[in-house]
Amino acid sequence: MTTSEQAQPNFALTLPQAPAATNFRLPGPTPIPPQVAAAGAWPMINHRSPEFAAIISRVTGNLQYFFQTSNTILLFPGSGSSGWEATVANCFSPGDTVAVVSIGNFGDRFALVAKAFNLDVHKIDFEWGQGADAAVVAEKLKMIPNVRGVFVTHNETSTGVTNILAPLTQVIRQVVPDALIAVDAVSSLGCVDTPMDALDIDVLFTGSQKGWMTPPGLMMISANERAFEAMKTAKNPRFIFDLQTARGTFAKGNPPYTAPISLWYQLDVALTMMRAEGRDAVFARHIELGNYTRQRLQSMGLKLFADPAYASNTVTAVLASDGTDVKALLKTLKLEDTVVFAGGQGKLEGKVFRIGHMGYAHVEDIAEALDALERRLQA
Numbered sequence: 255m256t257t258s259e260q261a262q263p264n265f266a267l268t269l270p271q272a273p274a275a276t277n278f279r280l281p282g283p284t285p286i287p288p289q290v291a292a293a294g295a296w297p298m299i300n301h302r303s304p305e306f307a308a309i310i311s312r313v314t315g316n317l318q319y320f321f322q323t324s325n326t327i328l329l330f331p332g333s334g335s336s337g338w339e340a341t342v343a344n345c346f347s348p349g350d351t352v353a354v355v356s357i358g359n360f361g362d363r364f365a366l367v368a369k370a371f372n373l374d375v376h377k378i379d380f381e382w383g384q385g386a387d388a389a390v391v392a393e394k395l396k397m398i399p400n401v402r403g404v405f406v407t408h409n410e411t412s413t414g415v416t417n418i419l420a421p422l423t424q425v426i427r428q429v430v431p432d433a434l435i436a437v438d439a440v441s442s443l444g445c446v447d448t449p450m451d452a453l454d455i456d457v458l459f460t461g462s463q464k465g466w467m468t469p470p471g472l473m474m475i476s477a478n479e480r481a482f483e484a485m486k487t488a489k490n491p492r493f494i495f496d497l498q499t500a501r502g503t504f505a506k507g508n509p510p511y512t513a514p515i516s517l518w519y520q521l522d523v524a525l526t527m528m529r530a531e532g533r534d535a536v537f538a539r540h541i542e543l544g545n546y547t548r549q550r551l552q553s554m555g556l557k558l559f560a561d562p563a564y565a566s567n568t569v570t571a572v573l574a575s576d577g578t579d580v581k582a583l584l585k586t587l588k589l590e591d592t593v594v595f596a597g598g599q600g601k602l603e604g605k606v607f608r609i610g611h612m613g614y615a616h617v618e619d620i621a622e623a624l625d626a627l628e629r630r631l632q633a
């Protein structure tokens with residue numbers, strides 16, 4: 255026993271207790287496997303040491319495999335939102351014109367961050383529940399002068415819609431060849447095939463608590479040489495999320511901040527598991543999860559919010575039937591059935607509820623959760 259253990263003999267008596275386990279089906283945070291949970295209890299090491307450098311190398315290598323890129327991958331303490339801020343702060347200057355393709359709440363928030371950094375923001379909005387139409391994006395982009403960047407949400411978690419990126423990045427590159435294409439893949443990367451290099455994406459980011467079977471707290475971002483070139487002249491202020499600085503220190507095997515070491519351990523374990531499963535198998539599992547969830551919900555007579563052509567394989571938004579009190583339904587499911595779903599966001603509050611099926615999820619987990627929902631609806 256160490257001196258510090260002996261000094262705290264009654265510590266356990268006053269410790270807060272762990273919350274009860276549930277069938278936890280939020281679209282983030284998401285459940286974590288026991289092996290990942292256990293890694294959170296590993297002892298601390300120096301984040302400037304050969305041991306940590308080895309973790310950085312393994313984690314970033316495995317992330318490159320899932321991002322399908324040869325670009326550098328950088329990690330920061332923070333949630334998905336810091337991906338928006340890192341993009342805007344690093345690549346642009348006040349007054350720069352950017353177009354934000356928004357299909358829901360998170361697209362709108364990306365635009366708000368750009369406005370907060372004094373960019374000249376032009377929104378290209380689509381009806382919630384729909385994906386972005388490439389031809390419409392092309393037409394709208396043609397009418398905006400001097401576009402320096404185009405922001406796209408890959409998977410709109412508020413509506414359960416996944417944009418089809420290939421036609422979008424293709425028309426964006428055609429119409430505004432010099433603009434940077436930044437994609438928020440917070441709730442899709444690691445679950446849905448998103449080949450960064452093949453799609454010609456300049457900046458791509460995600461968050462640990464979504465498809466990565468890891469707790470919240472790490473943002474993972476990749477930028478290509480075109481984006482790093484833009485950073486040389488971009489004047490927006492940045493410090494914590496400075497990608498150029500981080501690229502320099504990561505290359506030397508350490509981050510430019512004190513790493514949240516436990517989260518790195520956990521992500522390392524999760525990525526090793528995902529790598530063992532294999533990229534294609536992980537993507538196929540999510541297709542199966544999406545199909546199963548939608549079919550089951552429809553067989554209960556429920557209506558789905560997303561246009562089926564763009565239905566997400568990581569999150570499904572379900573339209574509440576007339577007269578359903580969504581808040582009360584979710585509360586009953588949680589308290590009586592230990593099943594946790596998410597409510598609607600923004601203008602969809604009270605109108606939809608959302609079921610996450612990403613990361614550490616198998617059809618059996620979703621089946622159990624949907625069984626409980628079916629019983630409640632019948633009652």
Ligand code: PLP
Nearest residue numbers: 333334335360409411440441461
């Ligand atoms: N972008 C998308 C698509 C999201 O789903 C979320 C969160 O749900 C975010 C950005 C913001 O991420 P965070 O809540 O981790 O800051």
